[in-house]
Amino acid sequence: MTARRKPQHEDRGEQIQAAEREAARQRILAQAEAERIPAEESTRAKPDRRWQREQP
Template structure:
């Protein structure tokens, strides 16, 4: 019966690691969402001074 114990322990350990990876992934996604810049702000262009000087 003791031969089954390491398999169970490994399976339990793998399940714990999987849960930890999932929790870490969710934390990273939550942080990324909190720091996300809305598309409107990211794509807004403001002409630089050099561009205006060259044009005029």
């Protein structure tokens, strides 16, 4: 079997797709970081108001 080389335009197309995938990945990571809630804020205890309503 002889190895066949892909036409140059296919290689270029694959490079473009790889660059687009990486750009999309970077956008998703940036968005996730912007929307991230720090652990200190998400684990902070908040008073449970249900107990206060039940008391006379």
